[in-house]
Amino acid sequence: MKAAILIATLMSPLAVAGQCNMNTGFTQANYKVTTGTITNKQHTESIFTLWRTPHQVAKQNPQFIELWQELRNQQIRPIRYFQEAQRGIEYQPSEVQGKQDWSSKYQLVSDKLLASMTHQKSTGEGCELVEYYTKQQGESKIELSWLANQKLLKSIRISSPRYSREIVLTASNHNQQKVKAQFAEWDNYQTTDYADIGDNENDPFLAKMINQGFVEHGASGFYDAQGNQLQGSHKHHH
Template structure:
């Protein structure tokens, strides 16, 4: 009997260990593909989410948007232009729209997840995936979420009326702390201009170009394509 209890105890311990996950969700990078479908037209682009404790950045081909979580939980954003290695700094009061850390750090706001229905759970430990769904108005949301890493695995927003669909798909996760710290330090070295001071620097060719392209506007933060247009469906996050 004692031997049986020992075996059962050992199996329980092994199962518990298998369900543990030692991933550091506060310091990692996650590579995504964003696919936009409108009727028969389709476009794709890449997005990398960088997390470094109280900082998170969304890096696309041309833009990187970085948010710092302040002690009062407000978010201070900086929009970097990758090729020019220049940036625009905003104050929290200058930004409209979603100012929620979960929306920035994991791409889907916790408030939206709370509204969704949990359909199923798969795997365990670091590989645990929770599948959610929500129908709201003309929009249908489907989410596969990695709770241990607090990362979206796949997220789709379908608008049946507008015949559009935006799909976010996770490709790769990396937790190289030195590389992450080095990248944030590199961004910090780039020349930045306060949003409030742009009017005093209109002769700056870089700023003039970005204003004309529509990349600099009051309260604009989000995912953008190379034309400075907001990616469809981003506001749903």
């Protein structure tokens, strides 16, 4: 019932506290990720930037960018760009319908996860309307703040007695020109079809791929309906 109410809330323009007149279809959002282990009091920090156009989303890490394109048939097509080499690897769209959730990539958290959480309160209005949600899942607790009218994650914290992970929005803008320019820059990188890598051992960049494999997925910052971290564009299932 809560989920149904939340979906209705997300869908209904009357329910949101005022409108946001910014062009939220184009977004640059900077995030800081802090991961901590409670037992030995260690923590690590990293940053990434989320870039969005209406049908593309990219997660820019310091070394590489993972970009997803939403196709007309709702398939999701991944591309991985390598900033320093200015090269890209193009992948086929996910071909198993329903296997991937566009919202989990576009918003960092899926609509399903949001719908499964308990709304605690709302503050602000218009573009700055922030909704606060929580969810307890076994020993883990998820606390999330959501810029509802920008469809943008403000923060998420997942904590357990031994481990915590927090992603916090540090800056954002909706500068359409800048966002378009960034996607255009990546689009101009030389790309190679994933299937052709094996035939290009003479290309130093691709030879490195052949000999050392692909960059392993780090913490992606993407979460599914259970609050589980997603490990990339294809879920490795056993």
